[in-house]
Amino acid sequence: MTTHETHERTFFGHPWGLATLFGTEMWERFSWYGLRAILATFMAASPAQHGLGLSEQTATAVVGVYGALIYLVALPGGWIADRLLGPRRSVFWGGFVIMCGHISMAVPVTSSFFVWLGLALIIAGTGLLKPNISVMVGKLYPEEDDGRRDAGFSLFYLGINLGAFFAPIVVGWLADGDRWHLGFSAAAVGMALGLAQYVLGRKHLRGVGDEPNMPLTPEHRRRALRHVGLAALGVVVVMAIWVATGTFTIDRFTVVVTLVILAVPVVYFGYILTGSHDLTEDERSRMKAYVWLFVAAAIFWMLYDLAPSKLLFFAQNHTDLTLFGVHINAATTQSFNPLFIMIFVPVFATLWVKLGRRVSTPQKFAFALVMVGLSFLVMALAATLAQGGRVSVWWLVLVYLIQVFGELSLSPVGLSVTSKLAPQAFKGQMLGLWFISISVGDAIGGQTGRLSNVMSDPAYYTLLALMAIVAGIALLMFTRKLRHLMSEHHEPATPPTR
Structure with missing residues (x-):
């Protein structure tokens, strides 16, 4: 210097x-x-x-x-x-x-x-x-x-x-x-x-x-802008035709967007795994392992990112919004999560360093799934009690605390494991794929709200909780197989950047 x-x-x-x-x-x-x-x-x-x-x-x-x-x-x-x-x-x-x-x-x-x-x-x-x-x-x-x-x-x-x-x-x-x-x-x-x-x-x-x-070279720039313009025009035309038919609704639009988002990783993984792309056997093996970690992450975000919708509505409609004797509004409950993250990031960073290679990436992901599942079991209990009247906002405090334990077990290592398992030919592109797992989880999570039309809130939270916990247990059961596919060694944890 x-x-x-x-x-x-x-x-x-x-x-x-x-x-x-x-x-x-x-x-x-x-x-x-x-x-x-x-x-x-x-x-x-x-x-x-x-x-x-x-x-x-x-x-x-x-x-x-x-x-x-x-x-x-x-x-x-x-x-x-x-x-x-x-x-x-x-x-x-x-x-x-x-x-x-x-x-x-x-x-x-x-x-x-x-x-x-x-x-x-x-x-x-x-x-x-x-x-x-x-x-x-x-x-x-x-x-x-x-x-x-x-x-x-x-x-x-x-x-x-x-x-x-x-x-x-x-x-x-x-x-x-x-x-x-x-x-x-x-x-x-x-x-x-x-x-x-x-x-x-x-x-x-x-x-x-x-x-x-x-x-890009000037020629490639012109070509790229032309393709983008044509794609945008195509979307506008399709939307205009849809609206003109009288069948367009916000609900149907969200379903179509969700299906498109779901198709992105399916097509991408299929493209990588079915083509040659000069992938080595080791790279192909690691990609197969990553598919399962991707699915696990999507399930986690599916529950976790219901905070600004289902959990917010629960705060508004079913909780006594009083904290330490002070009235708060429903939106304030969204501050619980970042507060707990700031408190526990150094704790978990130290924990992962101390545990080192004894805890693998699949085990961390499995723990995250179990934690977010447990948080929804708490929500199921709170929703059951709320059928008799408003419940304490401390139920939501507990839910967000448990969820943060899960996030700090999954989010910090997501980009790291993506970078480690990415084939050399797809190194740069694969880093964006991690964010698509969040996209898939958010889109599907939003659609799960429709289940409230056919089941009670306690049943809804219990169903999603069991889905996450079963996925976490399954991941634990196949940890040895996944570690073999990944040839995993310890990666230092870095803070998540959502």
């Missing part, structure tokens, strides 16, 4: 550019989790309450598809940065589009057009911002400086959870009393603050992410 670098301004011992990215991500997550904390209840509120008047089942499906698309568009977002814009401009334009989306939702009109437009803009903008801001964090450090890079990502992860913790409290308070658009406005202001900090702090990034990693 040069003398000049030694005396540069630092952020807790890290490059000051990390402060810029830390603040940008914190405010972006504030806007994302703030909206998520009130979206389902807004959609289910009646027009007299200034909501959309959807059923809780439809609202759950919409929130599930919305979350699923957020993770799915990270793949094209990463490609645009790598080939066209570069990470720095992708993050800026992503943040700008997200801000426009929140402004659209904040427009206090009775028409739902601005709501759907806002959600579409937020999805598109997040696809540009989310994957590329993490890339820029990594590029702040020399390639050989793994220790400081890991510590930098830990700080960055703290920013994510600070935004996630405060957003439901602030946005939920502002939206209380059916002031939904005021809550949406707070999310827009949050993204605007993050964008302003990003622009003002650009000089501290020292050129990181200015250029695409693998820019």
